[in-house]
Amino acid sequence: MSMEGQDIKKAGLKITLPRLKVLEILEVSEQRHMSAEDVYKALLLMGEDIGLATVYRVLTQFEDAGLVSRLSIDGGHAVFELEDGVHHDHLLCVSCNQIEEFVDEVIEQRQRSIAIEKGFKMTEHSLYIYGICKQCQEKN
């Protein structure tokens, strides 16, 4: 029995099989960024019979608990990643949908300044850089 039950309990949630399995998928999956559908399919492959609605509910609860964070890709669907406590932004390949992460303190600082200039109390921000990754450029 792994340790992640603790995280779930700390979030005020009961340790149930669906919640353990969703967390496990996020941890063991080769892809760091997964949609609810991705998680659902991975669970099916594992032989777990967990409904898609439950996957959505669990991911939302995990988000509220700070265990995962939700990225909203270009208006369309959401993807989730395990929260590691380190804020970062994302680069997305529009060709292969690969996602890379980056941290840039200059941008963070400018954002804070802009919010202050405009009289906003910043609650969060989202920055996505879209482009074609190295591998996809080489492919053409």
Place this chain on the structure above:
Amino acid sequence: MSMEGQDIKKAGLKITLPRLKVLEILEVSEQRHMSAEDVYKALLLMGEDIGLATVYRVLTQFEDAGLVSRLSIDGGHAVFELEDGVHHDHLLCVSCNQIEEFVDEVIEQRQRSIAIEKGFKMTEHSLYIYGICKQCQEKN
């Protein structure tokens, strides 16, 4: 007959009443950022009987033509703004949904550098700062 017909024609589109009216709404409306639904309702108020599907189609065509740009707010629905040729990013008030614009050359430059560092050929980027605007802060 206003001049905007030219823009529509340049985009390779026929000058039709729905297209002229949608463009007019975007130009005369007090709100610079409008959802398809907002445009649709404004048309109804004007007494124009234009279908919502047509509004979506026209806005998408205008986007392709570079006449408007589409913002994807926080995963949910899209809003459109007239394209003025000057790139800018957005600050959104999470309380009153007001949208402000800003331009920051430092952030633009850092984004370009990051794309290069990561081997990406940047195609576009989106940056949204969420927060509580001055007026909403004062209200509480």
Place this chain on the structure above:
DNA sequence: ATGTATGCAAAACATTTGCACCTGG
């Protein structure tokens, strides 16, 4: 005339919710 554009209703899509049943502590 004829290729486009439009309106309507239906479909699509991601996500959420109501409700009866199940289950963890």
Place this chain on the structure above:
DNA sequence: CCAGGTGCAAATGTTTTGCATACAT
């Protein structure tokens, strides 16, 4: 035991699409 969790199906909200009709050039 029983509050909370789950599965399923139906509802949601936004956007898209099929198709028959109407219109711009």
